[in-house]
């Protein structure tokens with residue numbers, strides 16, 4: 161029943177992941193000055209996570225755990241090191257819910273956590289919730305926009321940082337030999353994929369209570385949730401706090417110079433995604449796209465096919481440029 165857990169399919173998948181990463185690494189070493197994010201990787205991850213075999217990534221058929229295992233394999237393939245118990249931080253749902261996401265009190269799920277060490281233990285953190293509403297009867301809530309898209313973007317950032325070359329070359333202006341990779345960044349990069357978001361930020365609240373990293377060492381945290389579409393630009397939540405404003409100002413300044421997004425909107429802080437609990441402990445923002453195309457919101461129509469990625473490369477180039485400035 162859980163098709164992706166069959167050994168043969170699993171092996172095929174692992175081989176596919178390795179082939180893909182070899183091809184990408186090759187591209188990075190040849191076309192380093194470009195390092196444009198390839199949206200075909202992100203499309204593949206979004207479609208995998210929102211496939212029927214993930215059952216909407218909720219409690220039904222343990223779809224959340226199938227998705228978590230997928231992320232663990234992906235992080236391994238990208239060379240991201242584990243946090244927690246082999247990438248997992250387990251937690252239990254405190255309350256029963258009878259409407260999607262339907263969940264029983266005591267049901268066990270997990271956050272998926274990894275990092276790429278830098279030259280210092282000061283951290284840049286990216287987060288995204290990977291679970292979704294699961295199933296209601298026979299109806300699957302696929303959750304491509306919410307939030308297979310943000311999950312895929314955070315994996316893509318891990319892929320970028322893990323390539324090891326981009327920051328060093330672009331900032332220090334050095335031409336480096338294609339040996340001795342990966343080269344490290346100044347900061348340590350942490351990638352957190354939360355469960356239980358749709359049930360009330362359960363996974364990220366658990367992480368905030370029992371963090372696997374030193375939260376006072378986090379320089380900046382960005383949570384990505386809803387990343388398909390974006391024809392009207394990007395919105396940043398918690399953009400006006402004294403500790404986050406300089407970062408959002410930088411993003412806006414870079415965007416004004418190079419017009420990656422139609423606009424960058426700003427909102428005050430709100431408990432509307434996984435940055436919320438963590439924003440009490442470090443500078444944390446939540447970024448989401450404005451405008452379509454995407455298939456739907458909290459609807460069975462939120463499919464991979466409906467997820468527009470026409471703006472994706474521009475958004476990722478903006479984030480990459482932003483990180484290059486932070487690394488300086």
Ligand SMILES: [Zn+2]
Nearest residue numbers: 306307385386
């Ligand atoms: Zn969401």
